Amino acid sequence: MKKGIPLGPFQRSGAAVLKPRVWKQPLPVTGGLVLAAVLMFGACSLFTGSDNNATVNAVIVSPAAGTVVKGGTQIFTAAVAGTGDYAQTVTWKVGGGAETVISGAGVLTVAGNETASILTVTATSTMDTSKSGTAVVTVTGGDDPNLARAKQFRDELNAIAPGSVEVDSVYSTYVNVVADLTLININVSVPAGVGLSITGGKTLTVDTGATLDLTDGGLILENNATLTVNGTINAKAAVSITSFGIAILPGVPASATINGSGIIHLKTQGPLLAIMAGETLILDGTVTLDGLRTIADGGTDAGDTMNNVGHVVFVAGELDMQGGTITGNYNTATYDGGGVEVNGGYGGTAKFTMSGSAKVSGNRTIHDGGGVNVCNGGTFIMKGSAEVSNNTAGDNGGGVYVGHATGSSFTMEGGTIYGSSAGTDANTASGLGDSLYVNSVGGSSGTAEWGGSVSTHTINGFPSGSAGSNIISSGSTENNTIYAVSP
DSSP: OOTTOSSTTOOOSOOOOOOOOOOOOOOOTHHHHHHHHHHHHOTTOOOOOOOTTOEEEEEEEESSEEEEETTOEEEOEEEEEEESSOOOOEEEEEESOSSOEEOTTSEEEOOTTOOOSEEEEEEEESSOTTOEEEEEEEEESOSOHHHHHHHHHHHHHHHHSTTSEEEOSSSTTEEEEOSOEEEOSOEEEOOTTOEEEEOTTOEEEEOTTOEEEESSSEEEEOSSEEEEESSEEEEOOOOBTTBOSEEEOOOSSOSEEEESSSEEEEOSSSOSEEEOTTOEEEEOTTOEEEOOOOGGGTOOOTTOOSOBSSOSEEESSEEEEOSOEEEOEEEOSSSOOSSEEEEOTTSSOOEEEEOTTOEEESEEESSSOSSEEEETTOEEEEOTTOEEESOEESSSOSSEEEOSSTTEEEEESSOEEOOTTSGGGOOEESSSOSSEEEEOGGGOOEEEEEESOGGGSEEEEOOTTSTTOEEEESOBOTTOEEEEEOO
């Protein structure tokens, strides 16, 4: 598999460089005859008659024998011997196999699922069909089944948009988008063991009426890739370096952008997106990232047959959320965070910024941080009209939980975190801090900075000026009781 899928501590050692492919085909044998005729007679004096004495004596195929792996190719040539002005053209066929084919130019393509061990290639004279030559081909083990599927998937996408994708020259089970690709009113599934890679500033658009299925294969976003979702994507969770629906890889100026007005559904347990140290994702538009939460446990998606054991988005790198919604998740695992976890424990900067119309809403956890959990030195910043609403924590911090290690911080420059009196938008916690909980228990320290007038809030915990004190800037936490807990 492609190295460095950004899960856990795994990092990619270097990005594959896309190189243009040059397909080389043998020149038709007849081209030499035309050139010779032009030299002898001039362009307007081609010989068009027939030679009744011409005969074909033999056809010799080269190479006479060869070994080709399943999924591989071999170019054959034919030399026609005879007397007089005989035709040197031949027809090609291959026998002994089921799916293997040979082109009119003598290019043999052995099928990835070929079951025959021996094939026979035959070139037959077009002038005298009784004269032919043969070559014997031994078929060996061949492609990794994933490579065969990658080639088939490449052909499927190129049938939709010719020249839009090619198999990666280094990571051969990855199919690279080499020209902007739009899927319209079509269902496309990435096969198991295959990765569809968007890189180098290219864009994949899943348009209205289209569905991209990532429950078997995966999608890789890197080097300023853009994924525009106006339709639907169904994806499995990003749980390991060999099992992911969507993976983000490092890139400059950004790893990737996801935008649009559609929806990305999580279909298996675990995070939908894992943004590791050194990776950056921009989330924009009105696209929805939908987790796992059953109807029985307060969800709204009848397609969710189970609750999750993770967050919708895990952030150990940087998530710049300028729009969109993170929703519909119930984390039943022993760790915190219903919608997003910002975790600085993986090296580098762990930073989550919400601005514009970004929303984290309708998530739940059995522990702390129903909407957002900030831990191990992570940073969370709210700006503009960003909103944290309708999230639930089984313990503390219905909207936002800050704590668990020195340096974790929350800065609220704008936006709204709704409290327990806000009706359907209310964040709630079974413990303390319906909207916000700042933890400094056990020698760790979390800090919270937000704005508005302190007179509208009740702040329990730190006296002003002590570690973890609450500093006023701007924004609102409507109808809340906010807790900052010290030893």
